[in-house]
Amino acid sequence: MIDAIENSAYAIWVRESPSIWAFTTILSLHAMGLAIIVGINTIIALRLLGNVPSIPIYSLRKLYPWMYVGFTINAFSGLSLLAANLDNDVHNWMFLTKLSLIACAMINLELTRAKVFEDPLVVNGTGVPASAKRFAIASLVLWSLAIVAGRLSEYPSFVEAWVGF
Amino acid sequence: MVDAIASFLTAGPFDEFVATHDWVWPLCEILHFFGMALLIGSVGLVDARMLGIGKGIPIKSLEKFIPLGIIGFVINLLTGLLFVAGNPVGGPQEYLLNIALIIKMVCVLVAGLNLLAFYALGIAKKANAVEPGGDAPTSAKVVAVVSIVLWFGVIYFGRFIMYSDTLLYAWGL
Numbered sequence: 523m524i525d526a527i528e529n530s531a532y533a534i535w536v537r538e539s540p541s542i543w544a545f546t547t548i549l550s551l552h553a554m555g556l557a558i559i560v561g562i563n564t565i566i567a568l569r570l571l572g573n574v575p576s577i578p579i580y581s582l583r584k585l586y587p588w589m590y591v592g593f594t595i596n597a598f599s600g601l602s603l604l605a606a607n608l609d610n611d612v613h614n615w616m617f618l619t620k621l622s623l624i625a626c627a628m629i630n631l632e633l634t635r636a637k638v639f640e641d642p643l644v645v646n647g648t649g650v651p652a653s654a655k656r657f658a659i660a661s662l663v664l665w666s667l668a669i670v671a672g673r674l675s676e677y678p679s680f681v682e683a684w685v686g687f
Numbered sequence: 688m689v690d691a692i693a694s695f696l697t698a699g700p701f702d703e704f705v706a707t708h709d710w711v712w713p714l715c716e717i718l719h720f721f722g723m724a725l726l727i728g729s730v731g732l733v734d735a736r737m738l739g740i741g742k743g744i745p746i747k748s749l750e751k752f753i754p755l756g757i758i759g760f761v762i763n764l765l766t767g768l769l770f771v772a773g774n775p776v777g778g779p780q781e782y783l784l785n786i787a788l789i790i791k792m793v794c795v796l797v798a799g800l801n802l803l804a805f806y807a808l809g810i811a812k813k814a815n816a817v818e819p820g821g822d823a824p825t826s827a828k829v830v831a832v833v834s835i836v837l838w839f840g841v842i843y844f845g846r847f848i849m850y851s852d853t854l855l856y857a858w859g860l
Contacts, residue, residue: 541857542853545853546846550845556723557731561731574751580743584740584743621782674718677713
């Protein structure tokens with residue numbers, strides 16, 4: 523199964539085509555999607571932590587679809603890069619850690635929407651639920667760790683030398 | 688000029704330090720990605736707001752996050768210099784003559800001038816006066832489009848630095 527995916531026409535194109543639109547553009551898109559979703563997340567988290575109080579928190583809910591634009595770009599670019607290098611990636615524990623962290627970060631993103639952005643205090647602009655700061659800190663920590671794990675997954679021998687596996 | 692920059696970058700202990708400590712490069716890459724997210728999150732979001740995204744957000748307030756983008760930029764400038772100084776394959780010259788890095792740097796430069804124009808030409812002042820829910824003036828929208836295209840161009844060509852032969856191939860060079 524892993525072989526079949528890695529040797530599919532698409533995976534081979536992603537991996538081996540000298541075209542500008544293959545591997546490198548997909549890799550670039552992955553960095554852009556990261557910047558969009560993590561960038562917006564960071565600003566929302568900082569606002570929830572009390573920075574720039576003149577921004578009404580409720581007005582930031584309109585940024586959710588744009589975080590999903592970033593997420594969608596990265597889901598597609600990520601799956602393409604994964605198909606091209608599947609056998610290595612599924613055995614790379616740092617890569618699997620990154621995926622787990624992103625899953626947690628996305629759950630946190632939706633919990634923030636439900637518990638903070640749909641709270642009547644926020645909707646009416648009269649206050650912030652106490653949980654907002656916890657969601658904000660979780661967001662900053664999870665996305666930061668996801669970036670760390672994502673970068674380190676490119677250096678498996680370095681990780682092994684330092685961690686032992 | 689390339690030789691002058693290269694010898695400047697290798698005059699200090701940095702290239703040696705990168706070569707002898709295996710954690711420096713991955714750590715700087717992590718920081719470089721953090722800096723990128725901070726820059727796009729702050730500057731990119733102000734641009735997006737001026738183009739009409741999240742109109743309920745007051746532009747003037749959103750701009751207070753710009754210093755965060757400048758912090759991100761400085762992080763990336765410093766880590767970027769370290770990458771050039773400590774390039775393990777071919778040294779600084781290899782990077783300084785790299786077509787993708789050159790295009791990236793041109794994008795950074797023009798994006799910087801664009802930001803300067805935003806403040807110096809009084810466009811920021813006009814944008815700041817926009818009420819929540821209001822439309823930014825056309826001049827601000829032009830600045831925003833230029834900014835977004837250039838900063839994403841920086842990311843795009845940044846990722847091509849390691850694979851600059853695909854660019855040369857595409858352009859028949």
